[in-house]
Amino acid sequence: MQFLSMNTSGFPILSVLIFLPLAGAAILPLLGSKKQARIWTLLITLVNGALSLPLFYDFSLHSAQYQFAEHHSWIASFNINYTLGVDGISLLLVLMTTLIMPLCVLGSWKYIQSRVKEFMICLLVMETSMLGVFMALDLVLFYIFWEAMLIPMFLLIAVWGGPRKTYASIKFFLYTLAGSVFLLVAIVALYVHEGTFSIPALMGQQYAANFQLLIFLAFFLAFAIKVPMFPFHTWLPAAHVEAPTAGSVILASVLLKMGTYGFMRFCLPITPDATVTLMPALQWLSIAGILYGGFTALAQQDMKKLIAYSSVGHMGFVTLGIFALDQRGLEGAVLQMVNHGITTGALFLCVGMLYERNHSRELSAAAGLGRFMPIYVTYLTVFSLSSLAFPGTNSFVGEFMILAGAFFNNKIVAACAIPGAVLAAAYMLRMLQRVVWGGTNNPDQSKLWDLGWRETVTLAPLLIFVFWIGLAPEPFLRVMRPSLTHLLVQTGYHAPQTQALAEFFAR
Amino acid sequence: MNIHFFLPELALLAGCLLAFCMTIGKAGKKAMRGAVFCAALAYTLAAVLALPFKGSLFYDAYRVDLFSQMVKCVMGAGFCLMLLFGGEIKGIEGDVKAEYYFFLLTALLGLTLLVSSVELITLFIALELSSYSLYLLVPMRSAPDGQTWHVEAAVKYLFFGVASSGIMLFGISWIFGLTGTTYLSTILPVLHTVSSQPVGVMALVMLLCGMFFKLAVFPFHFWTPDVYQGASNETTAFISALPKVAAVAVMARFCALAAPDSIALPTLLTVLSVCSMFYGNLTALVQKDVKRMLGFSGIAHAGYILLGMVTLKAWGFATALYYGIGYLFMMLTAFLVLYTVAPNGGNVSVKNLNGLSRRSPLLAFIMTVSMFALAGIPPFAGFMGKFMLLTSAYNSGYVLLVIIAAINTAIGIYYYLQVVRAVYAEDDTSSAGAPLTTEAGTRVAGICLVGITLALGIMPETVVSMAYKAMQAAW
Numbered sequence: 001m002q003f004l005s006m007n008t009s010g011f012p013i014l015s016v017l018i019f020l021p022l023a024g025a026a027i028l029p030l031l032g033s034k035k036q037a038r039i040w041t042l043l044i045t046l047v048n049g050a051l052s053l054p055l056f057y058d059f060s061l062h063s064a065q066y067q068f069a070e071h072h073s074w075i076a077s078f079n080i081n082y083t084l085g086v087d088g089i090s091l092l093l094v095l096m097t098t099l100i101m102p103l104c105v106l107g108s109w110k111y112i113q114s115r116v117k118e119f120m121i122c123l124l125v126m127e128t129s130m131l132g133v134f135m136a137l138d139l140v141l142f143y144i145f146w147e148a149m150l151i152p153m154f155l156l157i158a159v160w161g162g163p164r165k166t167y168a169s170i171k172f173f174l175y176t177l178a179g180s181v182f183l184l185v186a187i188v189a190l191y192v193h194e195g196t197f198s199i200p201a202l203m204g205q206q207y208a209a210n211f212q213l214l215i216f217l218a219f220f221l222a223f224a225i226k227v228p229m230f231p232f233h234t235w236l237p238a239a240h241v242e243a244p245t246a247g248s249v250i251l252a253s254v255l256l257k258m259g260t261y262g263f264m265r266f267c268l269p270i271t272p273d274a275t276v277t278l279m280p281a282l283q284w285l286s287i288a289g290i291l292y293g294g295f296t297a298l299a300q301q302d303m304k305k306l307i308a309y310s311s312v313g314h315m316g317f318v319t320l321g322i323f324a325l326d327q328r329g330l331e332g333a334v335l336q337m338v339n340h341g342i343t344t345g346a347l348f349l350c351v352g353m354l355y356e357r358n359h360s361r362e363l364s365a366a367a368g369l370g371r372f373m374p375i376y377v378t379y380l381t382v383f384s385l386s387s388l389a390f391p392g393t394n395s396f397v398g399e400f401m402i403l404a405g406a407f408f409n410n411k412i413v414a415a416c417a418i419p420g421a422v423l424a425a426a427y428m429l430r431m432l433q434r435v436v437w438g439g440t441n442n443p444d445q446s447k448l449w450d451l452g453w454r455e456t457v458t459l460a461p462l463l464i465f466v467f468w469i470g471l472a473p474e475p476f477l478r479v480m481r482p483s484l485t486h487l488l489v490q491t492g493y494h495a496p497q498t499q500a501l502a503e504f505f506a507r
Numbered sequence: 508m509n510i511h512f513f514l515p516e517l518a519l520l521a522g523c524l525l526a527f528c529m530t531i532g533k534a535g536k537k538a539m540r541g542a543v544f545c546a547a548l549a550y551t552l553a554a555v556l557a558l559p560f561k562g563s564l565f566y567d568a569y570r571v572d573l574f575s576q577m578v579k580c581v582m583g584a585g586f587c588l589m590l591l592f593g594g595e596i597k598g599i600e601g602d603v604k605a606e607y608y609f610f611l612l613t614a615l616l617g618l619t620l621l622v623s624s625v626e627l628i629t630l631f632i633a634l635e636l637s638s639y640s641l642y643l644l645v646p647m648r649s650a651p652d653g654q655t656w657h658v659e660a661a662v663k664y665l666f667f668g669v670a671s672s673g674i675m676l677f678g679i680s681w682i683f684g685l686t687g688t689t690y691l692s693t694i695l696p697v698l699h700t701v702s703s704q705p706v707g708v709m710a711l712v713m714l715l716c717g718m719f720f721k722l723a724v725f726p727f728h729f730w731t732p733d734v735y736q737g738a739s740n741e742t743t744a745f746i747s748a749l750p751k752v753a754a755v756a757v758m759a760r761f762c763a764l765a766a767p768d769s770i771a772l773p774t775l776l777t778v779l780s781v782c783s784m785f786y787g788n789l790t791a792l793v794q795k796d797v798k799r800m801l802g803f804s805g806i807a808h809a810g811y812i813l814l815g816m817v818t819l820k821a822w823g824f825a826t827a828l829y830y831g832i833g834y835l836f837m838m839l840t841a842f843l844v845l846y847t848v849a850p851n852g853g854n855v856s857v858k859n860l861n862g863l864s865r866r867s868p869l870l871a872f873i874m875t876v877s878m879f880a881l882a883g884i885p886p887f888a889g890f891m892g893k894f895m896l897l898t899s900a901y902n903s904g905y906v907l908l909v910i911i912a913a914i915n916t917a918i919g920i921y922y923y924l925q926v927v928r929a930v931y932a933e934d935d936t937s938s939a940g941a942p943l944t945t946e947a948g949t950r951v952a953g954i955c956l957v958g959i960t961l962a963l964g965i966m967p968e969t970v971v972s973m974a975y976k977a978m979q980a981a982w
Contacts, residue, residue, distance in 0.1 A: 074968070075967060075968045075971075076968060076972075077968060077971060077972050077975065078895070078898065115864075118864075118868070140894070143885065144885035144886050144890070145885075147884050147885045147890070148884070148885045148886055150884065151875075151879055151884060154924070154927070155875075155927075155931065158927070158928055158931055158932075159864075159931045166928055166932070169924075169928065170921070170924050170925075170928065173920065173924055174917070174920060174921060174924075177884075177917055177920050178917040181913040181914070181916050181917045182910075182913060184894065184897065184913060185897070185901075185909055185910055185913050188894075188897050188898050188901045188909065189901060189906075191898060192898070192901050192902050
């Protein structure tokens with residue numbers, strides 16, 4: 001277990017982070033009122049967030065190893081272990097998850113009025129499984145968290161969702177699960193091949209070209225649906241639109257990242273040659289996603305749909321950065337994963353707050369808010385600018401690095417991504433223009449009230465991160481750098497196999 | 508003869524006798540239920556205590572080992588939990604309630620004898636004892652006037668059962684002709700040498716037919732949906748769970764008779780597995796009646812279990828047994844809810860479950876767990892079972908079969924999700940009734956079942972390694 005380093009006092013911090021929300025969820029049914037349930041959940045998520053902070057400070061910056069590792073035997077007859085650890089790639093995603101969760105609780109404080117306890121249980125179980133996905137270093141453990149996450153998300157959409165919740169929830173579940181079952185087959189195949197489920201042990205092994213290709217395709221299907229990459233995205237708008245605010249935020253901020261995280265954690269190091277061979281196709285798919293997402297977002301009247309489609313475009317940038325297989329591109333991709341989580345999460349919270357007030361998400365119904373909701377509009381403007389990658393905001397840094405990496409790799413591909421950035425400006429500014437100033441026949445918005453202190457506090461941390469990452473990204477980039485360098489070394493390691501695979505396709 | 512080897516069966520026999528006497532005396536329903544529960548509890552405890560025993564009884568026709576005792580424990584636990592379902596059996600004609608308990612016990616006795624029999628005639632008789640008890644249980648349902656579903660189901664069940672038994676008996680006669688014995692232990696070495704020949708394979712396949720019937724493997728599945736729908740909820744709970752795990756166990760014993768390098772048998776099992784999975788899942792998609800849907804899904808699950816059988820290895824059999832055990836508890840979990848929700852013991856359609864979470868959050872939760880478990884979503888038993896089955900099949904080189912099983916898992920999710928959706932649906936308030944009050948026994952049974960389903964999924968190590976040891980001990 002040389003890849004696991006222990007830089008703690010032996011305190012199982014990762015396990016605590018994973019299972020504290022679950023323990024909190026177990027206590028929830030015993031609580032009396034709705035208010036108690038809300039406060040308890042907020043407390044648990046805040047404590048979890050506070051507990052996760054030491055990860056950032058104790059993280060050793062000069063190591064590509066998995067840190068804070070825990071290793072216990074679990075199902076010995078199948079050589080399945082309970083192995084946890086974080087490296088530079090997962091650390092930021094873990095922190096983002098623990099940051100987002102309390103905001104989700106705050107964001108649904110008033111929005112959710114029925115079955116509050118059940119809702120909060122779903123949120124906490126969700127947090128457990130999401131953190132588990134980012135920390136698991138055993139494929140079976142990973143898969144269990146990966147799939148277990150679907151249950152609370154399905155319930156969040158199916159029970160507290162909008163009018164077409166049934167359709168949206170079942171579509172979401174079926175799509176993501178259909179991809180995942182092939183992931184399971186790939187996991188089984190890797191186990192039969194190598195006799196282990198340990199992710200670090202499976203990395204950097206030499207696999208035959210054909211075997212790699214099949215494994216890659218199985219992985220790809222699962223992760224591409226989750227991202228979602230074009231053309232696997234059709235579940236996303238429905239799920240986003242119908243989900244309650246907290247559900248949308250979790251979907252956009254964390255769930256979509258799991259697809260790109262999977263690409264980085266599994267596809268690149270375990271099937272490097274297949275990745276390199278299919279790189280051009282994957283880049284063009286990313287471009288298709290960027291352009292498709294941009295154009296469809298431009299045509300939307302529903303704010304939630306607009307942001308959902310913009311996610312398709314933004315995630316296209318992330319996959320473009322990953323499959324550029326370049327240090328800058330990868331760094332940009334990881335950073336953009338976090339950025340998208342912050343920005344889009346914030347935008348969904350904003351839409352949710354507006355929906356609580358005038359029960360509509362239509363752009364026309366929201367027209368002309370600027371006069372009556374100055375705080376809200378300020379927030380919305382900043383997050384929109386961040387979403388369109390305005391210089392000084394977090395997304396600018398991420399997108400810039402991704403494009404730089406892509407240009408280094410393939411100038412034509414990178415040039416094709418540029419219109420995506422322009423499109424983002426177009427649809428975001430269009431939204432801002434409509435909402436803040438409105439059209440000629442404004443509805444009367446004087447009945448709307450501005451953000452209260454709870455809502456202001458909900459959005460404030462995200463605002464801070466927008467500018468922190470936008471102006472001083474180095475602390476975040478520093479964390480991921482050694483891991484990404486190591487990842488690239490692993491990926492580029494098997495040049496002969498890559499050649500063999502390329503020849504195989506040329507025949 | 509070591510009488511303590513036979514203690515679980517004796518407990519059950521005593522229970523049967525007691526129940527029989529009580530049917531004559533027309534004892535009170537409460538007393539009857541209490542007596543049956545005590546017998547079942549004694550049976551389960553005796554089976555647990557008998558886990559380490561190993562030996563033969565009745566001139567080597569009956570064998571007690573870890574394998575048989577383990578299955579007995581599981582069936583006993585399942586039966587006890589089933590008795591806790593509700594205050595009183597609801598779907599049975601008033602004047603045969605006492606007899607109903609009696610036949611439940613004889614069915615369990617038949618299954619118990621089945622897993623311990625290592626002699627073909629004994630095994631056949633045990634099988635028939637359990638089958639005939641079940642044939643009798645089905646028409647005991649109290650149906651609304653004019654409805655004859657239950658009678659039709661019983662007739663169907665009887666005909667298919669008798670035909671399968673006939674084929675099985677035919678297979679036994681072939682085996683006897685080939686080997687000159689009906690003792691499994693002496694058949695084994697002889698059959699290994701002939702099991703690659705067509706006659707050996709045919710004999711083995713015909714022998715398996717009885718188990719295919721019990722397990723509802725395609726093409727022996729025709730009775731399943733009708734019997735599930737036609738029988739009362741408590742009967743279906745029994746039929747869908749307990750005989751299945753016994754069938755898996757006996758099937759493992761039979762498949763082990765084939766030579767490990769045999770080709771014909773795995774090929775046949777593969778075909779049956781694929782047909783079962785596709786047929787079961789695709790037909791289940793369109794069902795409205797939950798019991799009928801579970802019947803079709805049971806056919807698909809039989810297909811999954813065959814994944815472990817095709818390997819013809821102890822490890823594959825062990826995972827199949829693990830899946831069978833998990834399946835028993837998952838089905839009972841689902842039936843607990845159906846049983847409690849059913850209006851006056853009638854059938855439950857997916858629509859009837861609408862808004863269950865408002866009427867009883869606990870039952871809604873239990874139903875959700877059972878559906879996700881059956882669908883094979885982690886962290887429940889269904890996932891671990893499928894995962895292990897896939898692994899053992901892949902390990903033996905059945906890659907395509909594994910992929911087909913994976914696709915089928917995805918298909919299956921759809922109809923399980925429909926149930927979960929209905930449970931939490933609020934859009935249809937027409938069928939939502941008054942809050943459901945559940946008895947303490949129901950709550951205890953439900954929480955136990957959910958706990959077992961979860962524990963089997965999170966900590967499969969104990970059961971699966973025990974099953975593996977048991978499979979090795981079986982020979």
